[in-house]
Amino acid sequence: xxxxxxxxxxxxxxxxxxxxxxxxxxxxxxxxxxxxxxxxxxxxxxxxxxxxxxxxxxxxxxxxxxxxxxxxxxxxxxxxxxxxxxxxxxxxxxxxxxxxxxxxxxxxxxxxxxxxxxxxxxxxxxxxxxxxxxxxxxxxxxxxxxxxxxxxxxxxxxxxxxxxxxxxxxxxxxxxxxxxxxxxxxxxxxxxxxxxxxxxxxxxxxxxxxxxxxxxxxxxxxxxxxxxxxxxxxxxxxxxxxxxxxxxxxxxxxxxxxxxxxxxxxxxxxxxxxxxxxxxxxxxxxxxxxxxxxxxxxxxxxxxxxxxxxxxxxxxxxxxxxxxxxxxxxxxxxxxxxxxxxxxxxxxxx
Amino acid sequence: xxxxxxxxxxxxxxxxxxxxxxxxxxxxxxxxxxxxxxxxxxxxxxxxxxxxxxxxxxxxxxxxxxxxxxxxxxxxxxxxxxxxxxxxxxxxxxxxxxxxxxxxxxxxxxxxxxxxxxxxxxxxxxxxxxxxxxxxxxxxxxxxxxxxxxxxxxxxxxxxxxxxxxxxxxxxxxxxxxxxxxxxxxxxxxxxxxxxxxxxxxxxxxxxxxxxxxxxxxxxxxxxxxxxxxxxxxxxxxxxxxxxxxxxxxxxxxxxxxxxxxxxxxxxxxxxxxxxxxxxxxxxxxxxxxxxxxxxxxxxxxxxxxxxxxxxxxxxxxxxxxxxxxxxxxxxxxxxxxxxxxxxxx
Numbered sequence: 001x002x003x004x005x006x007x008x009x010x011x012x013x014x015x016x017x018x019x020x021x022x023x024x025x026x027x028x029x030x031x032x033x034x035x036x037x038x039x040x041x042x043x044x045x046x047x048x049x050x051x052x053x054x055x056x057x058x059x060x061x062x063x064x065x066x067x068x069x070x071x072x073x074x075x076x077x078x079x080x081x082x083x084x085x086x087x088x089x090x091x092x093x094x095x096x097x098x099x100x101x102x103x104x105x106x107x108x109x110x111x112x113x114x115x116x117x118x119x120x121x122x123x124x125x126x127x128x129x130x131x132x133x134x135x136x137x138x139x140x141x142x143x144x145x146x147x148x149x150x151x152x153x154x155x156x157x158x159x160x161x162x163x164x165x166x167x168x169x170x171x172x173x174x175x176x177x178x179x180x181x182x183x184x185x186x187x188x189x190x191x192x193x194x195x196x197x198x199x200x201x202x203x204x205x206x207x208x209x210x211x212x213x214x215x216x217x218x219x220x221x222x223x224x225x226x227x228x229x230x231x232x233x234x235x236x237x238x239x240x241x242x243x244x245x246x247x248x249x250x251x252x253x254x255x256x257x258x259x260x261x262x263x264x265x266x267x268x269x270x271x272x273x274x275x276x277x278x279x280x281x282x283x284x285x286x287x288x289x290x291x292x293x294x295x296x297x298x299x300x301x302x303x304x305x306x307x308x309x310x311x312x313x314x315x316x317x318x319x320x321x322x323x324x325x326x327x328x329x330x331x332x333x334x335x336x337x338x339x340x341x342x343x344x345x346x347x348x349x350x
Numbered sequence: 351x352x353x354x355x356x357x358x359x360x361x362x363x364x365x366x367x368x369x370x371x372x373x374x375x376x377x378x379x380x381x382x383x384x385x386x387x388x389x390x391x392x393x394x395x396x397x398x399x400x401x402x403x404x405x406x407x408x409x410x411x412x413x414x415x416x417x418x419x420x421x422x423x424x425x426x427x428x429x430x431x432x433x434x435x436x437x438x439x440x441x442x443x444x445x446x447x448x449x450x451x452x453x454x455x456x457x458x459x460x461x462x463x464x465x466x467x468x469x470x471x472x473x474x475x476x477x478x479x480x481x482x483x484x485x486x487x488x489x490x491x492x493x494x495x496x497x498x499x500x501x502x503x504x505x506x507x508x509x510x511x512x513x514x515x516x517x518x519x520x521x522x523x524x525x526x527x528x529x530x531x532x533x534x535x536x537x538x539x540x541x542x543x544x545x546x547x548x549x550x551x552x553x554x555x556x557x558x559x560x561x562x563x564x565x566x567x568x569x570x571x572x573x574x575x576x577x578x579x580x581x582x583x584x585x586x587x588x589x590x591x592x593x594x595x596x597x598x599x600x601x602x603x604x605x606x607x608x609x610x611x612x613x614x615x616x617x618x619x620x621x622x623x624x625x626x627x628x629x630x631x632x633x634x635x636x637x638x639x640x641x642x643x644x645x646x647x648x649x650x651x652x653x654x655x656x657x658x659x660x661x662x663x664x665x666x667x668x669x670x671x672x673x674x675x676x677x678x679x680x681x682x683x684x685x686x687x688x689x690x691x692x693x694x695x696x
Contacts, residue, residue: 207612214629262619
């Protein structure tokens with residue numbers, strides 16, 4: 001269907017696709033038991049936060065994960081790093097399955113690090129910046145001498161645009177953007193191969209957001225780092241990602257190369273999400289847009305079949321019958337919709 | 351520096367040389383807003399744009415008389431010719447919530463968790479319109495339906511925690527519109543919401559403005575939202591106005607280095623997204639000590655030697671055929687245009 005992808009744009013994805021995947025996630029589910037408040041003895045209901053998600057991340061690539069609040073993107077990233085225990089499914093690191101139920105192998109946290117959403121809350125207020133940033137280093141490389149640790153801390157902080165004068169200060173003395181730089185320094189000092197970024201720029205101002213996005217892209221180019229970039233801002237995700245995964249109510253709706261996903265989205269939800277983003281251009285914004293109606297259904301009582309059908313303009317009786325599987329399209333996109341042709345017809349007529 | 355407007359009609363809201371400062375516990379003074387002036391006419395939308403700490407929210411709160419005890423306001427803010435700042439609280443209370451209403455940023459914390467939505471909505475009508483409980487209930491249900499809350503008659507009896515964020519924001523809008531105010535001050539009304547819900551709320555505000563002729567002051571940091579709703583835009587930085595103009599002028603021909611930087615830093619969904627974003631270097635000012643010169647000078651790529659020492663006046667520079675345009679910058683527009691890519695961005 002779509003063959004007009006620029007060859008240059010595909011280059012990074014195709015070079016990395018020759019490499020074995022770093023992280024492989026297969027049918028991952030994270031369910032939380034919720035007590036039934038109205039009927040105390042009726043047993044617990046299950047909240048399906050992440051409900052059968054599969055994907056892989058290759059060295060040097062960035063996988064963007066987008067979705068509205070409550071779609072399970074944060075739960076997913078926390079499950080990957082080991083902060084949530086998956087209910088079922090598997091996570092493999094370099095081809096070896098991780099024991100997700102027991103204690104994580106500490107070596108794994110050297111290779112896999114996380115950058116959190118709230119830059120100020122994610123730093124210990126009682127530790128100096130030097131100690132905050134040095135901690136992963138002293139944990140994973142206990143043999144390092146004090147001067148070596150200090151040198152490495154200084155080197156990474158300078159790379160983040162901070163200086164020696166900042167070493168002995170405390171987190172509250174920094175602005176949000178600076179705290180996020182410190183958070184990135186802490187994540188990168190153990191030289192991980194994969195960094196999971198959970199909404200790293202959503203708490204920052206536009207001008208600072210651009211600084212952090214550029215910094216992450218530069219660091220990836222320098223070190224060949226792989227990233228999982230979780231965000232709700234579709235434009236930011238487009239800037240930083242090679243491939244993008246769209247989630248809705250704990251499930252994958254669509255996963256594709258970013259140029260395919262943004263250029264010719266297949267899934268009606270992806271289309272609705274892209275249409276809803278306000279463009280900074282008064283001329284085009286004055287016309288009424290196709291607005292996605294309704295609210296997110298409760299994750300405690302998911303709709304049968306396709307979870308998006310309650311808000312989808314193309315839904316019919318068949319959508320309520322079966323849960324659509326992710327199917328591969330001609331242009332490489334994986335789409336979970338039994339009627340992807342409707343969304344495409346809408347695209348060509350628009 | 352008075353803002354002479356092109357329209358002769360009396361503006362609904364007229365703010366003149368507004369300044370807001372706060373005393374700190376250790377005896378210091380933080381100047382949050384300095385020398386802000388604007389006018390708002392019936393049925394129009396003014397966008398106030400800026401980053402955190404630019405003073406945009408404090409401007410709104412001071413107009414509504416909602417500053418904390420350590421906040422002090424100077425200058426004047428008039429609603430329909432009446433001075434809001436010197437007004438006794440009892441008189442202000444007759445205007446607030448009735449003629450001038452406000453939508454707060456965080457619907458989760460702005461509503462009282464102990465009262466049902468019905469109680470919080472009818473209170474406004476009973477107070478301002480002297481309606482009976484029953485009349486007020488019917489009107490509240492009607493307004494909830496107007497903001498498209500499904501099953502309003504049943505849901506209005508619920509408590510705030512039983513609603514989603516998008517629904518609560520609609521409740522806030524419905525509550526603000528109950529008395530059909532002349533002016534609606536919306537402080538980041540869509541920031542806490544997802545894009546799909548944000549799009550619904552923008553449509554809603556646009557429809558309500560068309561039907562009721564409400565004037566809106568929209569405070570936001572999101573240039574996309576500004577482009578969707580605003581007629582005029584005021585760009586603030588470090589408590590001061592940097593640039594003022596119609597939305598079209600601001601987006602198509604920004605003339606202030608900060609506005610240009612802000613627009614350039616935005617990731618565009620329609621770009622190929624392979625070139626790096628043009629970030630503004632440095633950090634926003636943290637308040638406190640007043641700088642002698644332009645607040646943006648430390649981060650400005652076009653800054654000249656005197657920018658840090660001499661404050662640029664906010665001056666009108668529009669041609670005769672244009673609506674009012676103001677900018678506060680020492681660098682001539684001609685020089686800016688050759689140094690940046692003004693106009694070519696769109």
